[in-house]
Amino acid sequence: MSAVQNPVEETIVLPQPQRLSLLKGPTDPPLVDLTLGELLNLQCLHHGHREGIVIPWTGARWTYNELNHRSRLLAAALLEMGIGVGDRVGIMAGNCEQYAAVFFAATRIGAILVIMNNTYTPTEAMYGLDFSECKVFFTTKKIGRLDQGPLLTQLAARATGPKVVILRGDSEGYSTYKELLAQGSKVDPERLHYAESKVLPHLVCNLQFTSGTTGLPKAAMLTHHNIVNNSRFIGDRMRLTHNDVLCCPPPLFHCFGLVLGLMAVITHGGKIIYPAEVFDAPATLRTIIDEQCTAVHGVPAMFDSLLALPEAKNLKAADLRLRTGIVAGAPVPRYLMELMVSKLGMSEFTSSYGLTEASPTCFNAFTDDPIDTRLTTVGTLMPHARAKIVDRDGQIVPIGTRGELCIGGYQLQAGYWNNSEKTNDCMMKDEAGVLWLHTGDEAVFDERGYCTITGRFKDIIIRGGENIYPLEIEERLVAHPSISMAVVVGLKDAHYGEVVGAFLQLDPGHTASTKPAVEEVREWCRRKLGKHKAPTHVFWLGHDGVPATVPLTGSGKVRKFEMAQLGNKLLEGAKAKI
Template sequence: MESTSSHKQSCTENGTGCGAGWRWLARRVNADAQALIAAVQNGTCIIRNVERESPSSAASAGVFLTSWLLWILPTVFPAKTDEVALVYAAAAAIMTTEPTYINSEPSPATQKLSVLEGPVDPPLVDLTLGELLELQTYQHGNQECLVIPWTGARWTYNELSQQSSSLSQALLDMGIGVGDRVAIMAGNCEQYAAVFFAVAKIGAILVILNNTYTPTEAMYGLKFSDTKVFFTTPQIGRLDQTQLLQQLENKKTSPKVVMLRGDESGKYQTYDELVNIGRRQSHQRLYQAMSKVLPHQVVNLQFTSGTTGLPKAAMLTHHNLVNNSRFIGDRMRLTPTDILCCPPPLFHCFGLVLGLLAIVTHGGKVVYPAEIFDIQATLRSISDERCTAVHGVPAMFDSLFQAQWPEDFNCNDLRTGIIAGAPVPRYLMELLVNRFGMTEFTSSYGLTEASPTCFNAFTDDSIDKRLTTVGTLMPHAKAKIVDRDGNIVPVGARGELCIGGYQLQAGYWNNSEKTSETMIRDASGVLWLHTGDEAVFDESGYCSITGRFKDIIIRGGENIYPLEIEERLMAHPTISRAIVVGLKNKHYGEVVGAFVELAENHQKPSFEELKDWCRKRLGGHKAPAHVFWLGEDDVPATVPLTGSGKVRKFEMAKLGDELLKKQATSSKL
């Protein structure tokens, strides 16, 4: 074995970045580098070759080295020897290195076109989800990671790692391997997190099904993905799964069903049984399986909650999820002392990536209050667990503020959290600060196909920026805004938001047509995801989402944006909800139609009063030409929603057109 000094010298001679990276690693572990040499003798030649082609920073070289080490460790060292422990310490040091925050207020853009590139610091890391969990377990093993008040579970990082590893070994025994699909449909529980990491560790793909799916929709997802094993529960909240389970029993090609919890029938194998089987297996097979998993392999099939047609399954990779969750936590300034209350569901990227993974990458603790969203359980969790952060969509926060709080409720520790998923009214953001004390709340924008977060505010951005924008572009991402012809619009002009960079999905599962429609490569070779969302950039690079690109109402050749009309209508004291759509009109092509809900204990205003209310702030052409009251005159009281709570506006527009036709027919009679 060559000496430490000669090894460092040879590395330096063949690439200054590599040499600096080696010395940086040795300093970070605060130990003699001798113990690392045995593991990296074969790896340094790889690094040297990379360095010859493209010299990188010291930190990037260190990250590359660590990624390579974590890949070979299970094979080289089946047990955690001192050498392995030292390497894990080095890797943990890299993962917990705080990013460089130059200034959360970006410098004014020099370009006049709406094109942005995110920061290049901190560097991307090449880790699988299994490696990430092992890394954080080494660093924070005895610290609580996952708290589920409704089941009583309080798992440390050690427990989560052990549970997922045992389940991984049981899945290997069942013949599940790289690329095989394993599905899950369940509420928020500790077993959900274990399944997520277990499937990832062996290179299989987790098919995540929405809890609100009907049996028909769930069967479609299972068949479409060719799932081999299906984890579920007999009931999810109030949703009885009996019909779905009966359909699965009647099909010969159905996947094997495993009950996560609550099965008293004895028909199915259970999660606990699989974990017990896995515990009796040798770890050697799992280590070998983990060594074959690469960061750029697909790990999740995440069904999108689109507002048209059948849901599409976005293929997300380890690389996508590990890095996006790191950057999310960085924007929130998360540390191992933070405790996040996360009521959004784990079947959604909000609960899984912004919740579980953002916490795991920063060594903190996440609390899932209930199986499905429960107002009182969420309030109790915030208070009892002394949470420092809370996530939610606007409707969740609105419900929390309208509820009766427990007498002993305490939210003094709350400082941050993310509100996203739908347009956020100003009054709601003000309540976050004034009632919850979330002075460091952040606004955010993302979509499933981008893993998911693209823009996020910093905790120290001005209140006005956090109220009116979704923040600035995330590290290593690209963004542009284009018109209907694909031309980049000037800064300050609205258009369709397009995203590029490391976080883009690998495509839609078994749907090349939709993939090519949504993901388009430009003349310079850059791949862009067309989001379908309408946005605008300001001179400093802050982004505001102004609506759905397809929802724009074109009245007589003039673009009208539904969101601003909805916000104006909801500012009226008698209106609790407003949905604005374009309705067919022979003269103008389209006119503004509004579906509104009357607030409790209020008298309904006249049509003219609402039109005048809109005209005071908006142009006359933006005032509704037609107003429909939810729950009255053949208008349903409920609104059609996607699984994640988005309004199916095309259905509302169709309903409006049908109501107008009916009115026209009645008037002729």
């Protein structure tokens, strides 16, 4: 596939006379109709003997042909197991070469890969597997320091459920990735060819879980068409070519690592390197240096950790090959941007905005946009996309006015898996019949069509690029016998951008002397939720200078914005006393 075609891009602001916040993305380059399997086959014709994926921590260095070959063997084995079009195949693992092979294997035969967050607790993982009715589940005994033993024990105790396949290491009686490769080699290639011929670009190929405000995660349905085209346009904005080497610390379970990472590179014939199973700052820096990387992705917290390393003090941009990369997930502080340019040489870094339901990237800066533009905006609209900003009544607002960002175009999800109610809540047609995704994010467009994200209509907490929804944490907290009410908000944090803050009301049957310690509250959350959802800051209503009541709206809803302001004020006061 061709690499850079962005010079013809020109975002159109519609309509001109009224200057409303309505944008239409460029129509060049054109959309392509390819499945993921067809894409990889095509890239092998052009780049087959080039290295495509490198995993330093496992020692893997696969060419495009090797990735294609292994994915075909796995696909054949899945066919032999009875997996076909529309069947769900789950995966929960760290960044590794096997992950990429499973992704292409499942999707090339029309199966739907169900991607699980590798920080899920057994309860969360079991919900995801049951909800999507996975028939096969790829995982490992450990993911970084996370022990998967409890999850595997729960799966083994059930009479029904997915067939477990261990990707690496000790299998303890489970089927293994290597065994599937061997099985696949015995399957008639014509059978695989026939199965691939039945797969169409607009079929759903991926379920991406995104936390829901109801406390239960929703699964966004993405198609081959969504992912292939969105990743092409991402690579174009970065000016990627077959000579580029991308260091990608973000996880493959997230669209950042999968679409902006793996797929953006595959569509441009480059090389991608996942430096560690889970984020590891020293390993990332070693990869950038040793592999002569030209690009690196990450959320601001990752770059913050990278540049805080002792060995980073002597870094000189002139000694590195880095030029670009995407920084997304949270606003980039100016000091961090300056270090990225001066220390890492990322003079062509780009800012970006997207969400899982939009496959994911909607806006992205160009590499030659002024640095201030890349620092204060998320760039311009991507090709073949539409965007508008509306007020709370759904009316399009004038340019320069804040409102809710809505996205339209080819990239929209097919909906939420088995959840038409939530699909209809956020995806609606306008009077002209155009389908729009209401993002819940607050934004503003300028006269040039650049977008700035100014806040959120919803109460999402973005911690280091990961979306966290307060309600599921609140529900867990009030299940504690000592807590009668919980209000969870995002609080400012220099490292993660935002962290979880919890305002708690002590149950009437308890006193200040018997209230649980902060660490007990955190551990209570960790038992059922991912560790990143445990509160960093805990405030008890009516104690230690915290007001005894919470501000309410006329309808009785908590004014969370005011609670977040209070939390940040309390933290500032605590710092001032130190």
